[in-house]
Amino acid sequence: MSSTQSLENVVSADDADPLVDFLREAGAQDCGHAGGRTLLDHLLGTREVLRRWQVPRWLQDVGALHSVYSTDVYKFQLVPKARRKDVRALVGVRAERLAWLFCVLPRSDLFAAADRLRAEGNERFPIENRDGKVVKLSRTDLCHLLVVHMANEGEQVCGADGGPGLWLARVSLLGSKLPRSAISLPQVFDSCTVVVSGVHERRARAAYTAGIEALGEPATARDSFAVASVACPWVGEPFVWRAYAALREGRSEDALMWSSHAMRTMESLGIAWDKRLSFDQWTSLASLLHEAATARATALPPFDLNRPSTVLADLSASLARATPAATPEPPVLDGKDAQRFHAYVATFAARPRIHWLGQYPGLAKQAWHDPARFPIVASLEDAFHDIRHEIGSVDATQFHREAEPIGRTGSWDVLMFYERGRKNVEACSRCPITAEIIERAGAIRTLPGLIYASRLKPGTHINAHQGPTNIRVRCHLPLLVPDGDCAIRVGAETRRWEEGRCVVFDDSLDHEAWNHGSGDRIVLIVDLWHPDLSIEEIALLRGLHHYAAVQAASLNNYWAANARARAEAYH
Secondary structure: OOOOOOOHHHHHHHHHHHHHHHHHOOOOOOOOOOOOOHHHHHHHHHHHHHHHHHOOOOHHHHHHOOOOOOOOOOOOOOOOHHHHHHHHHHHHHHHHHHHHHHHHHHHHHHHHHOOOOOOOOOOEEEEOOOOOOEEEHHHHHHHHHHHHHHHHHHHHOOOOOOOOOOOHHHHHHHHHOOOOOOOOOHHHHHOEEEEEOOOHHHHHHHHHHHHHHHHHHHHHHHHHHHHHHHHHHHHOOOHHHHHHHHOOOOHHHHHHHHHHHHHHHHHHHHHOOOOOOOOHHHHHHHHHHHHHHOOEOOOOOOOOOOOOOHHHHHHHHHHOEEEEEOOOOOOOOHHHHHHHHHHHHHHHOOOOOOOOOOOOOOOOOOEEOOOOOOOHHHHHOOOOOHHHHHHOOOOOOOOEEOOOOOOOOEEEEEEEEEEEEEEEEEHHHHHHHHHHHHHHHHHHHHHOOOOEEEEEEEEEEEEEEEOOOOEEEEEEEEEEOEEEEEEEOOOOOEOOHHHHHEEEEEOOOOOOEEEEEOOOOOEEEEEEOOOOOOOOHHHHHHHHHHHHHHHHHHHHHHHHHHHHHHHHHOO
């Protein structure tokens, strides 16, 4: 839906909604509002945002009434004060009172009171209304008014062409001031715990605009949308177009990932950032791209986002014409490969509590492997200086403590690129050369694989431990190795890392690592398939892992939908 389209047609069966009938009877559909829309569009749109944020139903109704008595910002009075009793009869005393307060209290005073919300002892917040009378708000009242403003601002702010406006930083800052004890916080911005930087918001908007203008040049558009999604990962539209760019380049797996991420992100925000399309249209677009990626559709044409009313129809028609990629023949195993694969799968039935991926039969137990056997090694070593520069340029705060329950002394931090099948979008976007090699050259990017930069501070020792499965071997590309005692032991042999020279070892065997040197030790860790596995076995294992990941995501979505339905029934 573009900014000039009416929400009235989307309300459909809302003819049975008394509040919508009341607003129409009052003439809200005939009153102008920002962006060329009607007041009715904005009021119902604000209510929809609050519904997606899963606030109580009565507070959603406040969103539909938040400016009907006029405010210090929107001067037009749709409903006169004399009709307050009619509104009370419609939505209840609590909702009408809060809508009235939202209209008569100066917005600047509400924002000033928000700064005192977290202070101890502040239970009443006196604010003078526009008639000169002092109203003493409770903490809960103030929090509810601020949530309504957040939805109100996010719903309407946009650029002159309907594209992204600047509001995320303001709204997220306001949300961060809400105390968790006062109300149930919306899920937006990680339950209102994250403040979006104004600098990052502007950077995201500029990169996104550049990507839209370059949609006919997939590589340029892809890079621009990557910058936008890294600068501001809280909005879904850049991920939608990253899915589209991936699909045009034949990267179906990436398109699946980006479209899924777009849908999750948009669900969390609950607001269209780029208002040239409506929230529902953006989610429909992401869903269509997800379907296309699932079907491995190819040959999608460029679309013109300046025609928002037709973009979905164009995409639907193109998907109907698109040629699905040929479905590969399923791999066929015979001989010893078939025997050991079936034996491996059988262990899951025989031992249901087996440690996640278990041990694959028939693979050689060899502590150290010849790096030359693995094609990715040459790519990593050739790009050593670029990879070291990229990872070295990442802000140190992007690393986090290694969370695995492995004993250690000192400080062990990691920067994840892939963690058991899930891509760290921000890290990969900040290190494009590293990510490109990982994604091109056969690293494990499914369930058993980890790909990350590992940093050991001086004085750190990782205790002896064993990895969870033998279907992988682990490659280290040392990026920074200090002078002094800094090494790794696998089995009975200890080796010192050499910068730019890969080592490959079986991490399912007993191993430990330490840095007693003079500075940080940083290595890029890339998991690879065990070299004894056949191509057919790897294909089947990938399929098995992909199936597990899809089912996990489906179950999470199913459980979340049921949880939302229960919450809506409760409210």
